[in-house]
Amino acid sequence: MSNNKPEWLKPLIYAISFFVALFAIEATFSLEYITKWIWHIFLLSGVIILLRQKELRVLRLFILAFVPYLVAALLSDLIQLISKDYFIKWDNYIDSAKTLTLIWMAAILFSHNRQSKIAEKERIKRKLEDELNKVIAVRKDELEALVAERTAELLAQKEELENTLADLRNTQSQLIQSEKMASLGELTAGIAHEIQNPLNFVNNFSELNTELMAELKEEIDNGNFEEVKAIALDIINNEKKIMHHGKRADGIVKSMLNHSRSSSVEKEPTDINELADEYLRLTYHGIRAKDKSFNATIKTYFDESIGLVNVIPQDIGRVILNLLTNAFFAVKEKKNSLTYPIAEGEPVKENKDDYEPTVSISTRVIGAALGTKLGGNRVEIRVSDNGNGIPHHILKKIFQPFFTTKPTGHGTGLGLSLSYDIITKGHGGELKVETKEGKGCTFIIRLPKI
Amino acid sequence: MKILVVDDEKDVQFLFEQRFRKEIKSGEMEILFAFSGEEALAFMKKHEHEAVLILSDINMPGMSGLELLKHIKEKYEKPPPIVMMITAYGDDENYDYAMKLGADDFLTKPLDFTSLKEKLKTRIV
Missing domain, CATH: 1.20.1300 (3 helical TM bundles of succinate and fumarate reductases)
Incomplete structure (x- = not known):
């Protein structure tokens, strides 16, 4: 010791x-x-x-x-x-x-x-x-200090990432809005044409009625009441035409406003056939206004028995517009890629003159989806084209956001991904694609009827 | 004189019938209607050389007015019927193309029926 x-x-x-x-x-x-x-x-x-x-x-x-x-x-x-x-x-x-x-x-x-x-x-x-x-x-003290330092760094990074995420979300919603606006831009020419026609009728028939009124007065003065009756009937019919075309223009403007509206969640009983027909005309005229030489055969098969379907009309309209725009784009591409026969006897894959660009839209009632216990029919909308089809290697990517085969500045790459969301998330339906390379493709929308 | 009006808008028929009521009544004019380019061609095949004047819209689903014009001017060589184009867009491109294909006139919507009437009368004479 x-x-x-x-x-x-x-x-x-x-x-x-x-x-x-x-x-x-x-x-x-x-x-x-x-x-x-x-x-x-x-x-x-x-x-x-x-x-x-x-x-x-x-x-x-x-x-x-x-x-x-x-x-x-x-x-x-x-x-x-x-x-x-x-x-x-x-x-x-x-x-x-x-x-x-x-x-x-x-x-x-x-x-x-x-x-x-x-x-x-x-x-x-x-x-x-x-x-x-x-x-x-x-x-331990050293490590704790180090951990505190790292934690602070990580927190700062987390905050930064959160900010970035918020920015991205913001940008995404802006992009969605600009996609809507872009598709509206594609529609503009079609809309102009669709409004111009009824307006012309409104002008023409009211001008006609003014003249008929003058004639009517004349015939009354002459005491020619048979003629008065005939003219009056014409005036009434023309007045009906004016009303009809006025309402038509009104409806087009309303659907245009609906289309550009940021968001609406109201589902309402909608005539899918009428909606499809309206957007078909808008799309076709829109494309025709941009490219005068473009032409396509349009086939429609509307099943009148489908009745009203509860959907958000402008959303489904946007999907139809998007699918039709793609279909027209596809047949246009194919037509442009074909050549005229060069010399007689020379084998040609497909003659430009023989190719008839065709886009079709059809509706029909189908049974309930497999695996659903509760019955209830569904409505199917098919948009087909006889373009070049979708190559197998990109088929899986077509519904991904920002995926586009169009040149930069020509497509946002959001069209199909938004359409997919609208149909699946927004309406509980499904959006499928069937394609054969070189032969064309068909997009199939299936919506529950209830 | 027979006039074939081609337009996908069906109300065009009522408009023309009323506008040319007097002329139709007097038998001065006979106006026939087709609601698509295809229908117009089918009609012309059936009634060859009956229509002397064709008034066609350009923007129609399916066969456009310009295609119809091309067909008519290519197929009916000896006295080719007079074809007047009508369009909602009076743009130069459409105009030049129609003229190149041999259109006899180019009118824009909304139609001025007074001047159209005069044009028709001078054309026929």
Whole structure:
């Protein structure tokens, strides 16, 4: 036990000096019969002092190891002093007892030594552990600081990403709106034509009626009432025509406004055939106004039995417009890609003159979707063209946003993806495509009737 | 004189019939109607050389007025009928193309019936 306390040092030095002095006296003057008593007193009192020290509690066993021998030595000397005869008589026993105490002392010391070695090992281990813990603590602090730093960085990045996401969402909705506007732009020419026609009729018939009124007055003056009746009937019929064409123009403007409106979630019973026909005319005239030389055969097969279907009319109109625009674009592309026969007898894949660009739209009632327990018929709208079809490798991508085969600036790439969302998410229906390369393709919309 | 009016708008018939009521009544004019280019061609095949004057709209679904014009001018060589084009868009491109194909006149909607009447009368004479 190392003890650096200064109050221990002084008594220790005194004790050692006393030892040395006692040895010296003993050796020089042969005063063993006196000094042994001093040894006894000194050693026993030393042991008692040491045992009473609280700090040395751990060493108690070590100190106690000496006690039996010291006591035995003292008793042996005492017996010798009191009665020499008695001592001689019991000498063997006393010696054995002394030996036993020595063995006892050796055993205790040996065991103590072992224990203290283990304790020392333990101590070193604990010290190492402490040092390791200290290092770990320092490391932990460093790591925590690093983690805090990284967390702050990550938070900043997260915030940045959130901002970017918000920006993207914003841009997306702007793009959707601009897609609507772009398709409106495609419609403009068609709309102009569709409005111009009824307006012409309104102008023509009202002009006609003005003249008829003058004639009517004339005939009244002449008293020719047969003629008056005939003219009046004409006027009434013309007035009906004016009303009819006025309403037609009104309807076109309304559907145009509906088309550009940002969003509406109102579903209403809609005549799908009428809607399809209206958008077919708008699309066709729109394309014709842009490309005068373009022409296509249009086939319509409207199933009158489909009745009214609960849909958002402008949304379904937008889908039909998109599919028809694509169909017209496809037949136009094919026509442009074909060539006229060069020389007679030369084999030609397909003659430009023989190709008849055809776009068709049809409606029909079909049964409920497979796997649906509740019955309920569905309405199917098919938009077909005899263009070049969709190549197999891009077929999977056509409903993806921003995918387009048109040159930059000619398509937003949102048309079909928006259409897909409108049909599936907006109306619980399905939008499918069937295509054969070089032969054309058909888009199929299926909507639940309820 | 027989006039064939080609337009996909059916009300055109009522308009012409009333506008030319007097002429029709007096037998001065006979106006026939076709509502598509295809119908007009079919009619002309059936009644060859009956119509002396054709008034055709340009923007029609299916066969356009310009195609009809092309067909007529190519097929009916000896006295080709007079073809007047009518369009809602009076653009140069349509005009040039119609003239190249041999159109006899080019009118824009809304029709000015007074001038049309005069044009028809001078054409026939």
